Amino acid sequence: xxxxxxxxxxxxxxxxxxxxxxxxxxxxxxxxxxxxxxxxxxxxxxxxxxxxxxxxxxxxxxxxxxxxxxxxxxxxxxxxxxxxxxxxxxxxxxxxxxxxxxxxxxxxxxxxxxxxxxxxxxxxxxxxxxxxxxxxxxxxxxxxxxxxx
Numbered sequence: 001x002x003x004x005x006x007x008x009x010x011x012x013x014x015x016x017x018x019x020x021x022x023x024x025x026x027x028x029x030x031x032x033x034x035x036x037x038x039x040x041x042x043x044x045x046x047x048x049x050x051x052x053x054x055x056x057x058x059x060x061x062x063x064x065x066x067x068x069x070x071x072x073x074x075x076x077x078x079x080x081x082x083x084x085x086x087x088x089x090x091x092x093x094x095x096x097x098x099x100x101x102x103x104x105x106x107x108x109x110x111x112x113x114x115x116x117x118x119x120x121x122x123x124x125x126x127x128x129x130x131x132x133x134x135x136x137x138x139x140x141x142x143x144x145x146x147x148x149x
Contacts, residue, residue, distance in 0.1 A: 049141060051139070053141050056140050056142045060079055060080065061079040061080070061081075062079070062142070063076065063131060065129045065144035066146065067119065067146050068116075069149055071116070072120060073117060074116070074117045074119055074146065074148075075114060075115075075116050076091065076114070076116075077113060078113040078114075080113065082135050083113060085135050087107055087113075087133050088134055089132050089134055090104055090105070090107065090132050090133070091117070091129055091130070091131050092104050092130040092131075093105070093122070093128075094128040094129075095123065095126075096126060096128065097125070097126075098123070101122075101123055105117050107131070107133050119148055122148045124148050126145060126146075127145070127148055128144070129144045129145075129146065131143070131144070
């Protein structure tokens with residue numbers, strides 16, 4: 001068999017077609033998690049979210065979220081604006097690359113406005129704490145990123 005222009009053209013086209021088919025196959029195997037499954041309802045209530053985030057900017061200090069390697073726990077420190085007041089709400093731990101790892105925790109602070117959450121079931125990597133709480137009829141929302149080592 002002689003290698004000529006026609007054979008080369010068929011070979012290049014065949015390799016290109018195989019490459020495209022391989023890319024289509026690999027892209028169909030990717031798991032794509034939405035940020036939220038009920039994104040439409042969240043979009044409708046977005047103005048209340050903006051108001052909650054604005055309320056956070058009026059606090060004397062931001063909420064502190066840190067990962068403690070020694071205690072294998074996530075420490076959340078609320079500002080002193082809430083001292084001697086009852087905080088109620090929820091913390092959603094969001095894993096950007098794997099929605100199956102997400103979980104929720106109720107806010108229950110100690111006298112120093114600190115809450116520790118065990119990181120035993122947290123996979124190493126980037127996490128986002130989405131804190132939604134209220135105190136004395138005023139609602140707040142804040143997101144903080146942290147790394148679990």
